[in-house]
Amino acid sequence: MSKLRIALSKGSLLEPTIAGLNKAGFDVAPLRRESRQLRLVAEGGIEYLIARPADVPTYVERGAVDIGFVGSDILMENKYEVVELKDLAYGSCKFILAGQKKSTSLASDPDAIMTIATKYPNITAEYLARCGRQAEIIKLYGSLELAPLAGLADQIIDLMSTGRTLSENGLEVIDEIADVSCLLIANYVSYKLKSSRIDELAQKVGLS
Amino acid sequence: MKPQTSLTATPLGLRDLLPAEVRKRRQLEASIRGAFEKRGFGEVICPTFEFYDLLSVEASTAVKQDMVRFIGSDGRILALRPEMTTAIARLAVKKLDLDQGPYPFYYIANVFREEFSREGLVREIRQAGVELIGRGGVEEDTDIIALFIETLKATGLKRIQVGLGQMGFLESVLQSLPVSEAERSELRAAMAARSLVKYKKALSKIKLNNGLAEKLLRLPTARGDKEALENAQALVVNPTVEAALKRLIDVYSGLCERGLDGCVSIDFGIWHDFNYYTGLVFEAYAPGLGRPLGGGGRYDNLLAELGRPAPAAGFAIDLKNLQALIEKPDRNENGVSNE
Structure with missing residues (x-):
């Protein structure tokens, strides 16, 4: 065998x-x-x-x-x-777009060019293309939640399993992108x- | 360490071969050439680059993206050939009287791709292959596949397995389904991506009756010639599907008659990347190599696309992979390191 x-x-x-x-x-x-x-x-x-x-x-x-x-x-x-x-x-977890509470969602203001931090630049680019949006993509290697807090990015695209880290850092899910x-x-x-x-x-x- | 300056560097993905290696390469090529010539195939040489418009006519998006392109002095986009079939089809339409066929051609040539795969970047690939242009019956399909097996065996390979699929069947089954074009594309994309997960998901989204979904689901996973054919038979709903399946069965029987049944198996999970395949498709596997050694199939629409309809079929073999396998047949089979 x-x-x-x-x-x-x-x-x-x-x-x-x-x-x-x-x-x-x-x-x-x-x-x-x-x-x-x-x-x-x-x-x-x-x-x-x-x-x-x-x-x-x-x-x-x-x-x-x-x-x-x-x-x-x-x-x-x-x-x-x-x-x-x-x-x-x-x-199982989810790819999500998240931002600070009360931040504008991507969909609501179609002309705003957002800055998005992510560990997954290809998935982010595909998502933006699908939404027909322009954005600046910043590649990071971890602790994505920091980026909006520090003003490095408006929003993040990341994996979320429970959502606890997001909420403890004052972020909320704006869009669900895909199941993983x-x-x-x-x-x-x-x-x-x-x-x-x-x-x-x-x-x-x-x-x- | 030998001196390395910016002048002696080579572009990424290209390499030099010294006499010892070239000798081995030429030996391999000689056995392949011998196998081709024995069956009456004649060598053709085509230009190394052509107009991008020609080379992209039936190329998949991935192949288009991977072409090495540049701009001619007249402003037209040129590209190094990413494979030989399109160039030979162009040659046939331009130079031959296609009512008088068939034309059995072969080549041993380099093709070029910006292939950023996990193989590393390999931009120049040595290929050997044939194209049989101008006649497209069961006999020609059988001949081509038999030659494919014969050629691989002539190089000294012992254990090869050839999978035999039928794009014409898969496409006509897809056409027969009561689904939207978008849903059909999703099924195609799942098969092209070799994703049973996506295929299953795409099938579950569409409403199909009578256990049809079940049969479609089993199509790419059915193992063994008998089981695969029985399952396929159940999907015959119109003469086009029936003819496509009959072609496969006829060629398979032809190969069995020639005593090749031991190394051929029917496999509806074979979906070829190039858009031009319309009929039978096939590829060869050997233990120790993680990707097919080579493959080919029937492409009856390509010449029509270039202005002159004529049936054609062929195959190509990657010589670097083949040589690696001949030199180290058990490289992977016994694990990364032998115990």
């Missing part, structure tokens, strides 16, 4: 993904061990790689692994040639050549 190589996203998706694999009957014992190893071999011809979420689709696209678990936000921001097999529904959740993706050629193993895994994981 050929080996199945699986890339897991480090961070908030890791726990639910391990739980899902466990529930589906895969050996996750090596993932449970306290260890700093990033590559782990498990029973049943399985090999896990633990990668930075934004790198998971790259490993999958190039065939360094067969399948990967990754947030759809990453697949929206950049284009990858991978097969999107299944929406696993966990890790964890996806199961496969390398295109692996999906063709290891079809039975991949189909079986796709069928088993994410069943509630």
Whole structure:
């Protein structure tokens, strides 16, 4: 039997993904061990790689692994040639446009050129194009809520799960852009050549 | 460290080859050339650049964006060819009596793209391929696919698998659905993006009866020739769809008769990026390479688009990927590092 190589996203998706694999009957014992190893071999011809979420689709696209678990936000921001097999529904959050309370919404004043801070310049550009709006996009790497408070940007486009950070910093949602959740993706050629193993895994994981 | 000055730098994505590497490359090309010539294909050489208007006539948005462009002294936009098929179709319309065919052509040539993929930036790609212009029956489809397999095997590759799809079938099924053009485009986009998630979502938004949605959903995921064909059969609702499916079955049987059934499988999940494909499409996979080794298909509308209708089909193989695979057949198959 050929080996199945699986890339897991480090961070908030890791726990639910391990739980899902466990529930589906895969050996996750090596993932449970306290260890700093990033590559782990498990029973049943399985090999896990633990990668930075934004790198998971790259490993999958190039065939360094067969399948990967990754947030759809990453697949929206950049284009990858991978097969999107299944929406696993966990890790759900939203892309939102947010601004300070009482700030003008993008839609209400069509001629104002806003400044938008974001970690996702491509998603932001697409959103603006869809709304037919012009804006200045400022790329930041984290703590987006700071930008409107410091006067760096009028609004932000970011991921929101509970909305607590937003409200604690006096910001509110102006528009919901897209839903995000964890996806199961496969390398295109692996999906063709290891079809039975991949189909079986796709069928088993994410069943509630 | 060798001296590096701004004068000896090369543009990103381009590289030099020294004799040892060129020798290997030429050896590979010789075996491919041999396979093509054995079946009576003759080599053609086309200009390295052409008018952008020509090269973009049937190109997808991605290919258009990726073309290396510049402006001629007359102000017209020129581009380095991003693939060979359009240039050869142009040559055929310009130079040949298309009532007298077929014309079996091949090329081994460089194509150019601003491809910012995770492969890194590779701007010059060596390709080998064929175009069979002027006749487009079952026989020609079968010949082309058989030659594709034969050529790959001639290079020494052992384990290859060829997926056989049918754009004509997918498109005529889409046309037969009682949906709006916008909904149809959404389904196309989902297939082109290889997203079963988006495909499923797009299907769930439209109202379809009689388990039709179920069959459509299974279309790109059905595994095994029998299952894929049975499912496809259930989607036959008019003569166009029926003819498209029959073509696929006929070619598949032809390949089986030639003893090639072991490495060919029917797969309605193959959706090719180039807009010009109208009929059968195919691509080759090998363990150890994360993307197809090469592929092709039938493009019966391209020549008409250039002013002279004539059927045509062909394929292209990426030589750099092929060579990497021949040299290291088990690169990825056994994991990144072997245990």
